[in-house]
Amino acid sequence: MAAYKRHVDTSTISDLTVARLSVYLRCVERLLDGGDIETVSSQELARRFNLNSAQIRKDLAYFGEFGVRGVGYNLRDLRQYIVEILGLNREHRLVIVGAGNLGTALCHYSGFTGGSFLVVGVLDSDPSRIGDPTPSGLLVEDASRLPEIVRQRGIEIGVITTPPAAAQSVCDQMVAAGLRTVLNFAPTRVKAPDGVYVKTVDLKVHLEELSFHITNTAPSR
Amino acid sequence: MAAYKRHVDTSTISDLTVARLSVYLRCVERLLDGGDIETVSSQELARRFNLNSAQIRKDLAYFGEFGVRGVGYNLRDLRQYIVEILGLNREHRLVIVGAGNLGTALCHYSGFTGGSFLVVGVLDSDPSRIGDPTPSGLLVEDASRLPEIVRQRGIEIGVITTPPAAAQSVCDQMVAAGLRTVLNFAPTRVKAPDGVYVKTVDLKVHLEELSFHITNTAPSR
DNA sequence: GTTTGTGAAGGCTTTCACAGCC
């Protein structure tokens, strides 16, 4: 298995391609779990998982020549390539700020924190919550301890699960504590200085998209 | 307040525009909560919430002329327009299938189910979970009762929070039960017939995007 | 025969920039 193109200029890779690599990884893992095949073609991947084969090939080709013409992609190799591209071959530690409903659920939801991601802190500014156990066994800690916790536990990613009014302030505190990557579940946009990557995920947006489709699609005929 | 363009051909509206309308609604609501202003310009919205003013104007203009030149948009009117466009002026009932960690959290997470969305059923196929109370007070019911529950409770939206291996089968059962809109949180693509709108939201994709950025961005200089 | 990797084409989305209106 050849190394992937480490010289690739990742600033030319679009976020859409990166998101799809993550999807491809999930697909490859499902096929490996099946255990019955060693190789897959882009067509077969596309057919099974509702994707576009040309796009799969193009996305992968940005990073190297992973396939064999006439054959396809070796599943185990492909998994390893994508793992390396996405930087999943080492642990990434998270701190969740906002020990409400969503924050406590995420801290032990395997679809969120499995694999190379590990939640090592759940913080809240509400004194009545501090010391509460979370489902994963961590105790809720005081949000004011964020800087020391980030430093001592080697945290790279901050996750915001506070109400929207607190999100900007929490993000600012994360940046001040040295975090450069933030995942914001609060339903509001937050601003951060250059060099800090903030990704906002608003779950209600998806429901409202569904509502739009229900409202603006003629009933099936 | 004039009615919005009800004649607009919604099939020409992109999903990206719809998703942004939902974001704009959240921004407008935050400004209304502030209580101190009645009107906002696209520039001011863009500045406050990290958006693009031309895009805001273009997105809104697909549906009507909501603004006043030289002034901007009236906040209360704009909220109402977006609510109508997205179909949020009536209740949409959801059923969640998969009473695990994420499913039970979502059923009373206000950022997910507040406003016009109401969870009226939480189902699971595991007999040991049936009858368990969820944080919102609903009891977990048997997934085999999906068809009758959808019919009797007037459910429009199915939410899949099962492990990936079960997702396709649950989606098929939702379609068979008459649902035409599905929100899939299982980390796998699912297929559905034409006329059924399935939206997949894979939370780990976002973490893996962050990992890519951490791995492929030079430390700040 | 099959399938990849990829230039070129096509389609879509964003941004610009300004006429028109307040």
Place this chain on the structure above:
DNA sequence: GGCTGTGAAAGCCTTCACAAAC
């Protein structure tokens, strides 16, 4: 003066289609 609504331009992304490789 200010701001919207919108064609046109620019930029981006996806899809096509085929030479090259097996």
